[in-house]
Amino acid sequence: MSQSILIKNSTIVNEGKSFVADVLLSDGLIEQIGNIVVESDYKVIDGTGKHLFPGIIDGQVHFRDPGLTHKGDLYTESKAAIAGGVTSFIDMPNTVPNILTAESLREKYEIASQKSLANYSFFLGVNGDNIDDVIKMDTSQFIGVSDDGLYFTKKGNLLADSPEKMEKLFANCNSIIAIHSEKEEIVEANEQAFKKKYGENIPAKFHPIIRSAEGCYEATKRAIGIAKNHNARLHILHLTTEAETHLFQNDIPLIEKKITTEVSVHHLWFSDKDYDRLGMLIKWNPAIKSEKDKQGLLKALLDDRIDIITTDHAPHALEEKEKPYFQSMSGAPMVQHSLNCMLEFYKQGLISLEKIVEKMCHNPAILYRIKNRGFIREGYFADLTLVDLNSQWTVAKDNLLYKCGWSPLEGTTFLTAIKQTFVNGNLVYDNGRFNETIKGMEITISTQSN
Ligand SMILES: O=C1C[C@@H](C(=O)O)NC(=O)N1
Numbered sequence: 497m498s499q500s501i502l503i504k505n506s507t508i509v510n511e512g513k514s515f516v517a518d519v520l521l522s523d524g525l526i527e528q529i530g531n532i533v534v535e536s537d538y539k540v541i542d543g544t545g546k547h548l549f550p551g552i553i554d555g556q557v558h559f560r561d562p563g564l565t566h567k568g569d570l571y572t573e574s575k576a577a578i579a580g581g582v583t584s585f586i587d588m589p590n591t592v593p594n595i596l597t598a599e600s601l602r603e604k605y606e607i608a609s610q611k612s613l614a615n616y617s618f619f620l621g622v623n624g625d626n627i628d629d630v631i632k633m634d635t636s637q638f639i640g641v642s643d644d645g646l647y648f649t650k651k652g653n654l655l656a657d658s659p660e661k662m663e664k665l666f667a668n669c670n671s672i673i674a675i676h677s678e679k680e681e682i683v684e685a686n687e688q689a690f691k692k693k694y695g696e697n698i699p700a701k702f703h704p705i706i707r708s709a710e711g712c713y714e715a716t717k718r719a720i721g722i723a724k725n726h727n728a729r730l731h732i733l734h735l736t737t738e739a740e741t742h743l744f745q746n747d748i749p750l751i752e753k754k755i756t757t758e759v760s761v762h763h764l765w766f767s768d769k770d771y772d773r774l775g776m777l778i779k780w781n782p783a784i785k786s787e788k789d790k791q792g793l794l795k796a797l798l799d800d801r802i803d804i805i806t807t808d809h810a811p812h813a814l815e816e817k818e819k820p821y822f823q824s825m826s827g828a829p830m831v832q833h834s835l836n837c838m839l840e841f842y843k844q845g846l847i848s849l850e851k852i853v854e855k856m857c858h859n860p861a862i863l864y865r866i867k868n869r870g871f872i873r874e875g876y877f878a879d880l881t882l883v884d885l886n887s888q889w890t891v892a893k894d895n896l897l898y899k900c901g902w903s904p905l906e907g908t909t910f911l912t913a914i915k916q917t918f919v920n921g922n923l924v925y926d927n928g929r930f931n932e933t934i935k936g937m938e939i940t941i942s943t944q945s946n
Pocket residue numbers: 558590644645676779780781782810811826827828
């Protein structure tokens with residue numbers, strides 16, 4: 497039995513309320529919340545003046561394990577996640593090999609059990625070639641299926657661009673289907689037009705015109721139409737345009753929604769104004785779009801058309817980014833800084849702490865039916881993060897934990913700091929120091945609602 501931890505006097509932010517109380521962690525779980533008397537064998541952490549959040553559940557990351565481990569791996573990126581207050585993550589299938597079978601999925605779980613400091617779950621990849629197999633698989637083996645990132649290796653198989661394939665999948669698969677929604681035909685036509693004019697040296701600022709708002713809107717509209725026809729469970733990944741937000745509902749509880757969506761932190765943080773300063777470093781797919789889109793996404797997040805916040809943490813080596821347009825890899829690391837970015841919006845009066853917790857902790861747990869995580873409740877896993885809302889630090893190379901060693905946020909000063917992170921009741925991150933002896937656990941799925 498591990499030593500019980502008592503977090504004294506912090507402001508707990510949970511389920512729409514903020515209140516000062518003590519929290520006792522025992523045997524991996526939250527044992528008690530209230531006014532708790534210190535006992536001699538407790539490890540006491542003084543939370544006075546700090547805020548205690550449920551650990552962040554990041555519903556979309558690319559930790560690159562197996563096969564692309566020169567960019568990141570399940571150890572390095574989970575460590576960065578924990579320093580950012582993230583205690584659980586769901587990883588995408590575009591590794592090497594792509595995770596397209598039950599066997600490769602099992603191997604990935606095995607790697608994670610040895611390397612990941614945070615709790616983990618994985619999407620099964622679906623790319624158009626394996627739909628018949630996916631349909632036959634036991635859906636309790638995975639949290640959802642996704643095509644995200646697979647188009648990099650299988651151009652033409654992008655699910656959002658293949659209505660017949662999507663029909664088949666949506667008609668027959670009852671797990672969550674998480675789609676990367678861009679219409680490749682539109683993107684390819686734009687690529688050809690820009691190539692004619694600029695050759696290989698297309699400036700990064702044209703990325704949102706090539707991977708256009710129209711391409712996103714058309715794909716999202718079509719996916720929603722097909723999902724509705726089949727009453728399928730569709731999740732649109734990383735929404736980027738204001739126009740798309742109007743395709744989603746906010747008049748039913750999340751637990752009953754068949755069609756859900758998310759926004760990734762970089763699409764709230766950056767806009768097309770930033771391409772001149774950061775160039776290919778902020779080349780992401782779907783692209784970061786206009787200031788109006790950025791404002792529209794925040795509005796939709798606040799009015800519950802957008803259900804969760806993710807990072808789409810997608811590290812690449814700097815050499816893979818700093819290349820001419822067509823060779824430059826899309827994606828960038830974010831998982832260490834997502835909570836800090838959102839807390840910066842709180843500092844600017846744009847969002848409440850309770851809403852941040854709803855979208856980063858509660859709702860991912862509800863959306864993905866994650867069992868006993870995402871809330872500060874007695875009997876739930878003790879996944880928590882203690883945050884100082886009055887601290888100042890600047891993102892710099894020497895405080896990055898990403899294996900790729902760079903961030904588009906370098907030079908950004910944050911006014912909040914993540915002090916401690918607890919995973920399954922263990923103090924895994926403590927003011928810059930890690931306890932790496934304890935590994936995370938596989939996230940389990942609940943058959944009941946939270
Ligand atoms: O969908 C994706 C995949 C990701 C990656 O690098 O894996 N990068 C992106 O920009 N978008």
